[in-house]
Amino acid sequence: MALRLLIKNAIITSGVSLRINNSICKRDSSYRSSPIAQDPSHYTKYEVSSSPEEWKFVERLLPLTIIPPPPDGKNFPSGWQPQTAKFGQYPYFVHRTRNHMLPVYLKVSMRGTRRITQINNVDGDIWKLEEALKKYLQKVYGDKRIIATKVHEVCGHLCIHGDHVSRVNEWLLKKGL
């Protein structure tokens, strides 16, 4: 370390060539230690092709820069449905995710004993949505079941105790959300 510092100082003061510095701290992983390119006669010869036919094969290997907009239409084989409801149609609104999917997730915690269905991207009156969903789920499961919910109004999250992901998805798609 001391030797390296000494030589570094010597280089700074006297301006000796970089060769000494290179020989001491050579890092093979760094581009700084790699040899400088020589003139083209040292390398193999090549031909340059700018054919658009060949460039098509390169172009399709480059990823899309944006996510394509959601397609119009009905009855997709995968069961995906576009959002048909307009903003303002209901007092509440659930925005799709950036991948045009429903923002309904199952959160498992407490070593798998606690299951919570979380709905994100809720806009508008979240309390009306909670009321409507609670009513629907109680109708589905029978009135005896208690549907415990938690509303995070600021972030627009609605949490329902238990695993109701497919039921909630069903309801949202029926509403066109």
Place this chain on the structure above:
Amino acid sequence: MTSFTNKNILNLLRNLPRISISNLKNNDGAVKKNQRGRAQHGGDKHGHGNKGSKARQNFMRPGYETGNNPFYMRFPREQYYKDHHTKRQYPPLSLNSLQKMIDLNRIDITKPIDLSVLCNTGLYSIKPEDKHFGVNLIDEGADMFKAKINIEVQWASESTIAAIERNGGVITTSFFDVNSLYILINPKKFFQRGEAIPRRMIPPEDAILYYSSAANRGYLADPEKISWERFVLSQKYGYKLPKIEDDPDYEMLISRKDQRQIFYGLEPGWVINLKDKVILKPIDPQLKEFYKS
């Protein structure tokens, strides 16, 4: 000469310290302490630190029996998962998710699909550093799969092959070595490095059989045998095999990679310049010979 050295040694001996009570010491191992710790590491905390939730409210790992010889280690048995960490892994992708990607225009089915197309969607990824060797296309959602595609995967089950061929599609299973995989999963990054596209290596000994079998639609199999196997599978699953010769997308459906090729249409040895949008090709015959073989 000798008398001179003897004199010196004698002088030295005179000045050296004598044996006394201050420099006396027991021999090594002469005194033994009569102590015995009552556990593996001398009766300490048993790997649980000092007090607190980590010492008291611990959830033991599955199968641990608080110091007993655990049940799963008690009897000799054949290890089903032996060497699982060294085996090749193929992270699954279901036909259901593939159909969803196609429906949402994340994949263009007018062009052949390979691993780089799947990774470029951002919805599927593999990690070659975790011994992932490509995509395993699983048959989940085979009944609702409707797309006509030309897809190249690394592993596929019989029902997956049937689901794709029923819709007039083509499937190939092909092997990529680790170096080629890193290039294939992120082609843009590789092109920016400005290196020549390498050759694809042949599969290892234990994978040759899979990739040369026509039933698995291997890329090393005889094309005539594959067309026979296509017919056999259609008879087995009871569907009418669509004729790809009469298909309007015939050119797309028959396009396949060479055994040494990593990308469609780009040969090994070429350098892609993304900035000037040109391709540099070697002229040297020796180099050409190397990349061809």
